[in-house]
Amino acid sequence: EPEVTQTPSHQVTQMGQEVILRCVPISNHLYFYWYRQILGQKVEFLVSFYNNEISEKSEIFDDQFSVERPDGSNFTLKIRSTKLEDSAMYFCASRYETGDNEQFFGPGTRLTVL
Amino acid sequence: AQTVTQSQPEMSVQEAETVTLSCTYDTSESDYYLFWYKQPPSRQMILVIRQEAYKQQNATENRFSVNFQKAAKSFSLKISDSQLGDAAMYFCAYRSAYSGGGADGLTFGKGTHLIIQP
Numbered sequence: 676e677p678e679v680t681q682t683p684s685h686q687v688t689q690m691g692q693e694v695i696l697r698c699v700p701i702s703n704h705l706y707f708y709w710y711r712q713i714l715g716q717k718v719e720f721l722v723s724f725y726n727n728e729i730s731e732k733s734e735i736f737d738d739q740f741s742v743e744r745p746d747g748s749n750f751t752l753k754i755r756s757t758k759l760e761d762s763a764m765y766f767c768a769s770r771y772e773t774g775d776n777e778q779f780f781g782p783g784t785r786l787t788v789l
Numbered sequence: 790a791q792t793v794t795q796s797q798p799e800m801s802v803q804e805a806e807t808v809t810l811s812c813t814y815d816t817s818e819s820d821y822y823l824f825w826y827k828q829p830p831s832r833q834m835i836l837v838i839r840q841e842a843y844k845q846q847n848a849t850e851n852r853f854s855v856n857f858q859k860a861a862k863s864f865s866l867k868i869s870d871s872q873l874g875d876a877a878m879y880f881c882a883y884r885s886a887y888s889g890g891g892a893d894g895l896t897f898g899k900g901t902h903l904i905i906q907p
Contacts, residue, residue, distance in 0.1 A: 721894075
C-alpha cells in the first residue's frame with residue numbers, strides 16, 4: 676500500500692541553524708500539507724500546497740518557513756534560523772484530487788532545537 | 790475560524806467494553822468534513838473514520854462508529870469491543886468543504902488519551 680514517507684525521523688540542530696525536512700507524498704496525490712505538533716499539544720496546520728504554490732497557510736507559517744517541491748516526488752519544509760520553540764514533531768500529509776478528502780500522514784520528523 | 794473541542798483529556802475503558810469519545814466543533818459553514826484520527830505511541834497519524842456533513846447517516850468502520858449531530862455540532866466516536874491495540878491519542882478534526890481554489894488544512898482538537906485496561 677502506498678504511503679507518505681519522511682526523512683529524517685529525528686533531526687537535532689543548534690538554535691539559529693537552518694533545517695530542511697523532507698517528505699515524499701503518495702505518487703498520484705496533488706495536495707500537500709505540513710503540520711506541527713509540539714510535545715503534548717494538538718496538531719496544528721502550517722501550510723498547504725497545490726499546483727506548485729502555497730494555497731493556504733496559518734499564522735504560524737511566517738517568513739521563517741518555506742516550502743518547495745523541487746522535483747516530481749519530494750516536498751520540503753525549510754525552517755530558517757531555528758528557535759527553541761520550533762522543537763516539535765512535523766508531519767507531512769498528502770491528498771488526492773477532489774472527491775477523496777482523506778489526508779494521508781507520514782510518520783513525522785521529530786525536530787529538536789538545542 | 791473553526792474550532793474543535795475535545796473535553797475529555799483522558800478516558801479509560803476495560804478491554805472488550807464500549808467507550809465514547811466526545812467532540813464538538815464550531816463553524817458557520819454548512820458543508821464540511823469531520824474526521825477521527827488515532828495517534829499511537831509511534832506518533833503516526835492514522836485515519837479512523839470520516840463523516841461528510843451533508844450525509845445524515847452516521848459513518849461506521851467495523852468496531853468504530855460515530856454519532857454525528859449536525860444541529861448540535863457534535864461528532865462523537867464510539868469504539869465497541871475495545872482492544873489493547875486501540876490504546877492511543879484520538880484526535881477529532883474538521884475540514885472545510887469550501888477549498889477556495891486550493892486545499893484547506895485540518896483543524897484538530899486537543900485530543901483524548903484512551904487507556905485500555907486489560
